[in-house]
Amino acid sequence: MNKYRSHNCNEIRAKDVKKKVILSGWINKKRDHGNLLFIDLRDNYGITQCIIDKENSSFTSLEKTQLETVIKIEGLVVNRSKETINKDIDTGEVEVVIDKFEVLGACRELPMPVFSDQEYSEEIRLKYRFLDLRRKKIHENIILRSKVISFIRNEMNNLGFLEYQTPILTSSSPEGARDFLVPSRLNPGKFYALPQAPQQFKQLIMVSGFDKYFQIAPCFRDEDARADRSPGEFYQLDLEMSFVEQEDVFEVVEKLLISTFKKFSNKKLMFEKFPKISYSEAMLKYGTDKPDLRNPLIIKDVTEIFTREDVSLEIFKKLVISGSKVRCILTKNTKNQPRSFFDGIDKWAKDQGMSGMAYFTFEKEKEILAKGPIGKFFSNKALEELMKKINAKVGDSVFFACNKVKELERITSLAREKIANELKLIDEEYFAFCWIVDYPMFEEDEQTKKIKFSHNPFSMPQGDLDKTNFKKPLEILAYQYDIVCNGIELSSGAIRNHIPELMYKLFSLAGYNKKQVDDKFSGMINALSYGAPPHGGIAPGIDRIVMLLAGEKNIREVTMFPMNQNAQDLMMNAPSEVSDSQLKELNLSLKKK
């Protein structure tokens, strides 16, 4: 028998009564009655109540032992009397009468309690992550993460994919996020980069003839953090397939995500077949390319109404003449909402840096009228036309925003979320997946007005390439797609461009000449010219999938050892300074501040 334990702390049951057992674990909680002491002993698996009384010579020293000390106890399993059974724990019908105990790992005074429902500051949690991780909720989240990853691996294998590793030390890529750089000792003055994603490698794997690849891949991007975005590093389920069209990728991913979400969550799927929404439609209807489809509110363009002569809201009309658009959000049957609801939205909008949100409610006396601050600026006819256009009924309200398209999209997207939350229109018991498709290949850089790749330079343009009008690059769509769940972008992917000549052509539109492309993407462009299969893939974010499954709003709740917002690891003290000799060996010198 193992010297530390005969059972774990979630194993002993009524059938074990009268057995001599050895348990090891952390002191989760003590309840000291002076002559009788209860110890809740905790390990990864659960809790067992242990008991000792004054008759035992170890009583006094056990009584003085700190919480979170690791101890080993030996004792006898006994039944609890009926009225002392604890139904909240699996071992609650029994307890262990301690015969002797031994401290295996002493514990100093705790900087934060482990057994508590309190919330703690991120700072203290991250500094003492090893204590934080002992706490039930996050401990279970991390175990869930492990199980999800293992399930996904298994499913991918079943779907015929094989897992291949790709380099961590690679070359810096010119586009996209900022790279983490690693100096090369053997090549002074030169740097590796950590991969932002194994993008080029997975395409090379296809060129190498492996057909179906996947990897739970670490990705490194030196960009600022968000609640749903770890600074520094995160994981993707990276996958790529040869001889496929967009639909083939969709089929695999839908299968995988549906089985994963059904297995690990009790929430319902809003759609078993994920709806496909074009990028342009999403931007109009939801103001974003990551819409939360649990939210029933839809944005509509009503610019036309404000060109009518019988609408006299001059502030909007002037903006419309100078190129702004007006978009609105209709809320059903809200005529009885208190004034504070409407004004609250308006005030909130102003807090968001907008000029506020105008609103009114459709009512009917003799004829249709608009009740609200801007109602008087609309003629009867204009109101009827508006109602028809946005499918409104008497009793519904409508919120308007007016701005240049890009800002308008941002505003209405946020407003859609805000209003839905206020009206409690979002059912938290659902996962609503969708595909966003038909991304434009290029976009105009706002500052420089130059054409640039809007997503991924390696994506395949849509349509018959002979007929594509390369003179109007902004009109070219790509086989580029995102998958979104509950307003969170889970991944993006594409059918790749495997034709070198076309690649040069597209890069030239974005201002890169042949030599620059050859320099920057030598590995890949070279490979594509030696017989590359048509291929495509996608890369769902593992952290975000687990976050959704765990019902967490912050990615650190499903990450074992995350960095803080400033990309520092407070526990390991990273990043840190290095010695002069290390720098010298790397042929680096630091600028004095």
Added chain:
RNA sequence: GGGGGUGUAGCUCAGUUGGUUAGAGCGAUCGCCUGUCACGCGAUAGGUCGAGGGUUCGAGUCCCUUCACUCCCGCCA
């Protein structure tokens, strides 16, 4: 880079219009308690009120600067 929020005991927080010696719960230490499971009861220790400056007879509270954490915008092909 920009905007918002927070910062008071080891932890979680309260602290009124600026006014006596800055409080509570948990934790720690000591004492009492043989059926608790957030055990109970009593006592003690524990504070640069994030830091610096200013206004004031007087600042945890008002003003300025700054730091830390966090949320958001930019950024994340």
